[in-house]
Amino acid sequence: MAKHHGHSHGHAGEHGHNHDLAPEDGSRNERRLLFAAALTTCTMLAEVIGGVISGSLALLADAGHMLTDSAALILAWMAMRFARRPADWKRTFGFGRFEVLAAFSNGLALFFISAMIFYEALHRMYEPVEVLGMPMLIIAGIGLAVNAITFLVLHQGGGANLNVRAALLHVISDLLGSVAAILAAIIILYTGWTPIDPILSVVITLLIVRSAWLITKESGHILLQGAPDSIDVREVSQDLVANVPNVQSVHHVHAWSLSENRHVMTLHALTCASVPPEQISAAIRERLKQAFGVVHATIEIEHSDCADVVGAKSCAKV
Template sequence: MTNQHGHSTHTHDHSGHGHDHHSHAPQVGENNERVVLVGFALTASFMVAELIGGILSGSLALVADAGHMLTDAAALALAWAAFRFGRKLSDSKRTFGYMRLEVLAGFVNAITLFALVAWITYEAIQRLFAPHSVLAGPMFLVAVLGLVVNIAVFFMLRQGDTDHVNIRGALLHVLGDLLGSVAAIVAAVVIYLTGWTPIDPILSVLLSALILRAAWALLRNAVQILMEGTPGNIEIDALRKHILDTVPDIEDVSHVHVWSITSGKPAATMEVSLKTGADYRTVSERVKKTLAQRYAIGHATVEIDWANHPRDCPLSEQAHGH
């Protein structure tokens, strides 16, 4: 490889890539996978029941809340997929295993949710101009059952590892859906007491805003990972400065690339040039240790650029008989 000044850049230090290609799969507890799977089963089952209840009672708010539960079910399904498929070992065709399956599923799910929001909004506008009758009793019953299911799923997820990024994300989704169930209950009570049915499409639009927010976050995260963008919690210049401050043998850090293999799994590559007399044998491991401790980057490739110190290159010494 050649640097920008045309000098030869020796990158013989392959110790910077010292890792097993079969070690990228995250280690997760079986309890996480179990609670997420049960939570998904409960959420998905009631989502279907709520959708049917919304259609039979004529409540668009229930249909919208079912759509919001779809985001919860999707979040739980993606978390389970990350646990299940993330354990699959890599092979010669998929060197990072199946970890990006979660991201692809999230992208498709986000597009589907945008379409759902568009339909609910269109239907809500239609109902504001031509109100539909709503059966407040069945609507109230289904909304209360939805609230109970969401509370049960929330406490079930609390039994898992709440420090895990996927468990935390699923908990936030369920908390959001609790608000949707409460809104549907309020709408049912208002319709029962006053007969004012426009509250149903109005609340359905508010619930759609919750869906839209979740869908946008999901889409943005999926696109960022698929485009191999830098994770939001990492700033390249700050990372370079931190390495220079932490590993004193390094003179400069260049060609830095940081991306995510999947959610919560950052990776990095970079070149480092050394100061005269630096211990080149350990510098790559020290940089990787720094990246792991400060930025949770578990997969890093660190190459040494010998352009400014060609005589210090160990292979150059061998070539000259030193």
């Protein structure tokens, strides 16, 4: 039998224009992010003023966290707008990765602000400063209310987007940070024990680090072309052989993501049947879309030996 190597470049959806969310949902999420950014910025300014007046590191720590949150929300909003831009000849997959870059940058910023807060907290443990409990309590209470509103606004987005989920992580940490600041203010008002302020600041820092780790881990995995969590490439070959007629074996499987929910795959498929390669590749693409959520697949159909791998399973000659 003569060798036949077909190359099928297939799409499950329009290339460069398939997005995680419908346009209407994407626009609503953009508005939610912008509204949340405005609320967070105003609260951050109030906490900076309150922290300076009261001398509270917990308030300043939460304000520092909210500064990164505000920048993160604005960056997420910009990323969502950029991601809607169509693909061009230079960026053939479009701008979806901008959202991933934004999330990764937000995570790195959280690590940086955590280190600053932790250093200042250690310094204040050794050299305590006076903290005014009542101004601290008032500002922290306002911060808690605004953070609760922001959380409800973003939570309505459903968390279907990496940037929205990253923003929710920021806001949840802010909520807990405000609770910590309120607790510190109450303790200072009733006991005068000011070390509780830097101690709870360290607690806030740990919350920030946790958020930073979750965001950078997920976005970094995408940037490193890691296989999506929903796809085990070891199972792809078995699944296609079992569910796509005329497919004898599958190899050279590579899977990655353009953005959080836009999965891409390339593979070689060996078939012994005299079925047109276009028909087999279409069936493979449909199975990849249904079983693994792959929106873009490049498939090489082989009717004999693999051109790239010696020893790949060959067809039995008849």
